[in-house]
Amino acid sequence: MVADHDAYIAEAPEDLRPLLVRLRAQLARALPDAEEVIAYKMPGFRIGQSIIAGYAAFSRQCGLYLSPSAIKSHADDIGRGRAQVYQDWRHLLAEPADP
Structure with missing residues (x-):
């Protein structure tokens, strides 16, 4: 089991690590009051x-997953962090790795 974000990124495919680092940094900036955890x-x-x-990282892509109920119930907290909150959360962002 992976202990933290650093360990997860270190175990990911090498070509996806820079994207994971960017995702982590963007989420940390958007959610300054959030705690980093390993879940699921x-x-x-x-x-x-x-x-x-x-x-998450997979063999050829990374994914970003947003929780609709969590975003809705914490919209004020997220808004204070200057994150842009979407009513339609069903966006899965994936960037394929170069072949």
Whole structure:
């Protein structure tokens, strides 16, 4: 089991590590009051008991996962962090690795 975000990124495919570092930094800036956690075997950001966002690496791509109920219930906290909150959260961002 992975202990923290640094360990997760270190174990990811080498060509995806820079993207994971960028995702982590962008989420940390957008969610300054969130705690970094490992949940569901991937790095995430939690406010209270809610996982707001998580990211993951696969063999050829990375994904960003947003929780609709968490975003809605913590919109004020997220807004104070200057994050842009989308009503339609169903965006999975993936960037394929170069072949």
